[in-house]
Amino acid sequence: FMQIAGIRELPGYWTPFTSPLVTILAILVVPALVAFVLGLGVFKRRVKGAYFAILSQALAAAFAILLVGQQTIGGSNGLNRFRTFFGFNLNDPANKRMLFFIAAGVLLLVVALTRQLMYSRYGELLVAVRDQEERVRFLGYDPANIKVVAYVVAAFFAGIAGALFVPIVGIISPADVGIVPSIAFLIGVAIGGRATLLGPVLGAIGVAWAQSTLSENFPSGWIYAQGLLFIVVVGFFPAGVAGLIALIRRRKPREDAPRDETPDALPELEVAR
Known part of the structure; x- marks a missing residue:
């Protein structure tokens, strides 16, 4: 993902966003694409309940172990010493404060979008799948497709949250995933x-x-x-x-x-x- 996101190593610190457009696309597209592939493989086989929870935790553990073995991105130490955010110095208190405001604004925007999604036709289908999945299937809908969309949307929002979390904290390691x-x-x-x-x-x-x-x-x-x-x-x-x-x-x-x-x-x- 480093080459996709445009991350490169400079003397003394890590600096992402060498190509802002590529970075933004990677933040938004890569998590959604991975979730789409995994969602099709999981939900099309009707994995749900405790089995889905166990599989999710197993995937998280496997991905963390995979990152530990990648010494090019810091191994178990991960990436640290983030000094800039789209060219702005993160050591400046004003920039840090603005970054918190940006994160809070994005959170409110995500909540508003989720609310619109809940009260849409798709939101009704999602509630119906949660309560009576077999009845939804009898009505002609594929519950797997509905779950895949929810999975992709969740990954899309999670990618945005992770991109804002790293500059605020200043470090990202395999323990965080x-x-x-x-x-x-x-x-x-x-x-x-x-x-x-x-x-x-x-x-x-x-x-x-x-x-x-x-x-x-x-x-x-x-x-x-x-x-x-x-x-x-x-x-x-x-x-x-x-x-x-x-x-x-x-x-x-x-x-x-x-x-x-x-x-x-x-x-x-x-x-x-």
């Missing part, structure tokens, strides 16, 4: 609520904040806390925080609802006794 980050993403989705739009976003932000905060104070205990949090959420709050908030709102009585006068009569009954 292994099993542990995948589990962290799943925990964020489970905590936020997988059936909502903003739930996974808030869950991912919360998990990232907790990881950066607790791992500094409790380096050896964060992994156990992460696993315990995942078990508690999946076992007791399967809808996540968003589902819990919706449940509280449904149970909360409305202010304009008629009040029941029966409890007010109880003290009079006690006095009569």
Whole structure:
């Protein structure tokens, strides 16, 4: 991917974006193309459920091992010392601040696009495949094609996120594409609520904040806390925080609802006794 992205080594640091147009195309096209090929091979064979989860984690582990063996891109150390972003110096605090604003703006744009996708015809088909896949097949649709499109869109957005993540952090290594980050993403989705739009976003932000905060104070205990949090959420709050908030709102009585006068009569009954 280095030749496709135009990455080359200069004295003292790595600098991408020697060809901005090629780099942008690589960021957008390469992940989507890989996801399209993998999606066709997986979903056309009707791999789903636990088997799909195991296969996803196995692919992540295999890709991380493959990157470790590539010494031309740093091996286990990965790529580091990113100093520029499209010609802008990343050591400048103003440029760093602007990069955070760009990442936040891209996040809002992705959420808006995902919302439009959810309320489109394809979004309805995606929900139908999630709930009743066989019925969708009986109606004449191929669930595999619907899943492949979702897989490609997710990879497209993930490529953009990775391209913004690297300049902000300043390093990318095989450990960032292994099993542990995948589990962290799943925990964020489970905590936020997988059936909502903003739930996974808030869950991912919360998990990232907790990881950066607790791992500094409790380096050896964060992994156990992460696993315990995942078990508690999946076992007791399967809808996540968003589902819990919706449940509280449904149970909360409305202010304009008629009040029941029966409890007010109880003290009079006690006095009569």
